Amino acid sequence: MAETLLHIEGVSKRFGGVTASENVSLVVPAGELHAIIGPNGAGKTTLIGQLTGEITPDAGHIRFADADITALPTYQRSTLGLARSFQITSLFLDMSVLDNVALAVQAHDGHSFRFWRPARKQESLRAPARAALARSGLASRADVPVADLSHGEHRQLEIAMALATRPRMLLLDEPMAGMGPEESARLVALLRELKKEYTILLIEHDMEAVFALADRISVLVYGRVIATGKPDEIRVNPEVRRAYLGEKDVVARHV
Amino acid sequence: MTPHLTARNAFIAALVLALFLVPVYAVWIGNNFVLSLFTRIVILAIAATSLNLIMGYGGMVSFGHAAYLGTGGYAVGILAFEGVTSGFVQWPLALVVSGAIAFVIGILSLRTRGVYFIMITLAFAQMIYYVAVSLNRYGADDGLTIYRRSQFGGLINLSNKTVFYYLCLVILMGSIYLVWRIVNSRFGMVIQGSRSNDRRMRAIGFPTFRYRLACFVIAGMICGLAGVLLANHTDFISPAMMHWTRSGDLIVMVVLGGMGSLFGPTIGAVALLVLEEALPYVISVAGRVVTGHDVATAKEYWQLILGPMLLLVVLFARGGIDGLLASLRRG
Numbered sequence A: 001m002a003e004t005l006l007h008i009e010g011v012s013k014r015f016g017g018v019t020a021s022e023n024v025s026l027v028v029p030a031g032e033l034h035a036i037i038g039p040n041g042a043g044k045t046t047l048i049g050q051l052t053g054e055i056t057p058d059a060g061h062i063r064f065a066d067a068d069i070t071a072l073p074t075y076q077r078s079t080l081g082l083a084r085s086f087q088i089t090s091l092f093l094d095m096s097v098l099d100n101v102a103l104a105v106q107a108h109d110g111h112s113f114r115f116w117r118p119a120r121k122q123e124s125l126r127a128p129a130r131a132a133l134a135r136s137g138l139a140s141r142a143d144v145p146v147a148d149l150s151h152g153e154h155r156q157l158e159i160a161m162a163l164a165t166r167p168r169m170l171l172l173d174e175p176m177a178g179m180g181p182e183e184s185a186r187l188v189a190l191l192r193e194l195k196k197e198y199t200i201l202l203i204e205h206d207m208e209a210v211f212a213l214a215d216r217i218s219v220l221v222y223g224r225v226i227a228t229g230k231p232d233e234i235r236v237n238p239e240v241r242r243a244y245l246g247e248k249d250v251v252a253r254h255v
Numbered sequence B: 001m002t003p004h005l006t007a008r009n010a011f012i013a014a015l016v017l018a019l020f021l022v023p024v025y026a027v028w029i030g031n032n033f034v035l036s037l038f039t040r041i042v043i044l045a046i047a048a049t050s051l052n053l054i055m056g057y058g059g060m061v062s063f064g065h066a067a068y069l070g071t072g073g074y075a076v077g078i079l080a081f082e083g084v085t086s087g088f089v090q091w092p093l094a095l096v097v098s099g100a101i102a103f104v105i106g107i108l109s110l111r112t113r114g115v116y117f118i119m120i121t122l123a124f125a126q127m128i129y130y131v132a133v134s135l136n137r138y139g140a141d142d143g144l145t146i147y148r149r150s151q152f153g154g155l156i157n158l159s160n161k162t163v164f165y166y167l168c169l170v171i172l173m174g175s176i177y178l179v180w181r182i183v184n185s186r187f188g189m190v191i192q193g194s195r196s197n198d199r200r201m202r203a204i205g206f207p208t209f210r211y212r213l214a215c216f217v218i219a220g221m222i223c224g225l226a227g228v229l230l231a232n233h234t235d236f237i238s239p240a241m242m243h244w245t246r247s248g249d250l251i252v253m254v255v256l257g258g259m260g261s262l263f264g265p266t267i268g269a270v271a272l273l274v275l276e277e278a279l280p281y282v283i284s285v286a287g288r289v290v291t292g293h294d295v296a297t298a299k300e301y302w303q304l305i306l307g308p309m310l311l312l313v314v315l316f317a318r319g320g321i322d323g324l325l326a327s328l329r330r331g
């Protein structure tokens, strides 16, 4: 079995009376595509927030590539190779698509206390940015202002920016949210490619995509991981069916 | 970045040319008031340009920017009073002190956003204002006359009003050039990214705080230099240099001229200060025409006209005057 890349140990987070994470433990080996599913409000986004450092857990530890990152600020986790995409699109709306991605490249190309040379003319930023755009299918939209992109293109750009930081692990928070069927299919194809290169933590409601892509799946309900296992195991897990998949029988449809 | 011939560029070129010709015009009409007015305009345009760097490009709306005008001015005034008149000492020291004050204010205020940031920068500026008021040795409330302008050992004579005007203008052009380089550099990309979406900036790996702080310090130093010039221009320092209404004026200049536009603050400074001079005159003339006799008090109401004008610009021209010019189609 491959080395462990991400190790979440007993992480808990409470917002007032709401328990968003309850003693969550999870091990993701390098190279795995690990999906997290669970109903709305289960605490999936909160978990990602704790992995990236935007939210501080009340208890527990997070280890990434053998380092305890629980107390590291967000930008340092990015430097270590953790990259996220946002469920609710979070981009630089007033800049061009290429500028957005070039900024992500720049963040990982030394410090930015460089005051003189025009950044937009630096191929060392533009070329990798264009490559990340090509990868996520946005090459032809490079010079468009981000505000003019469609929703689906925003989702693609979210991924391009994560890729441009040259990460070891991608944390994708519902990358397909709000996409049409065609766009979704293209994204599934892309994720299938990315899976070969990156360790991925994928949060997704599209069960078809999840069961097609995931090596393993964890099911989160009310902040608790009620099951972790291979897709086939999750599909037949009685507790999962009862708590989450049961009535709608979403899983059965994809057997 | 090849400049195109647009209405906007033509306007800016004309404005810069006009600024360079002000001393000629002053000699021609034999009136020194115009030169003095425009020296003040150019100096405040430098201050507004520095505010635009943090406010227009960095999204940091400082309501205490006049504090650096005061700091730079007091550095010159105090040193002159203590017998140190060399500009080679005064000017660098003024910049260092302005930068240091910006550093402290920045560290304590840049963790906040929006209204809180506005209020904290205002509070710090008020503190510095009251420090100046309490300096009894240096004139307290009444201020301090500067008997010798900064000396540069015969290199340049600041007491020559034309020379001094051109020095200010060159420094203004230099500041605009500096801001242009900065905002297009990697550093500038970080500053603008942070204005646009600080959360995303941190997520992609930027420690944004230190960049914003550095930007805040650079702006403080440029504004400190404007303060140095202002003290030399008026041969006088007083707490009024950094009254909070002055900070407000600087914001108005930036918004009126165009936030995040290189020449916007200069356009705004010219527009605001020329209107301030011209409106009372226009009103008194109009008053005489309408009523048939002098209405001396009417000109006191010039702000009643300026206010709505500002409101119109803010409501209908988001990019200020420069934005309006840019929206005129090419040609």
Ligand SMILES: Nc1ncnc2c1ncn2[C@@H]1O[C@H](COP(=O)(O)OP(=O)(O)O)[C@@H](O)[C@H]1O
Binding pocket: A015, A018, A019, A020, A038, A039, A040, A041, A042, A043, A044, A045, A046, A047
């Ligand atoms: N910043 C916050 N303050 C208070 N409650 C929050 C906050 N963030 C999330 N929550 C609550 O925590 C729970 C989990 O939310 P979230 O992680 O967004 O769920 P999911 O992504 O699985 O839909 C929800 O009940 C949500 O209302």
Ligand SMILES: [Mg+2]
Binding pocket: A044, A045, A046, A087
């Ligand atoms: Mg969520």
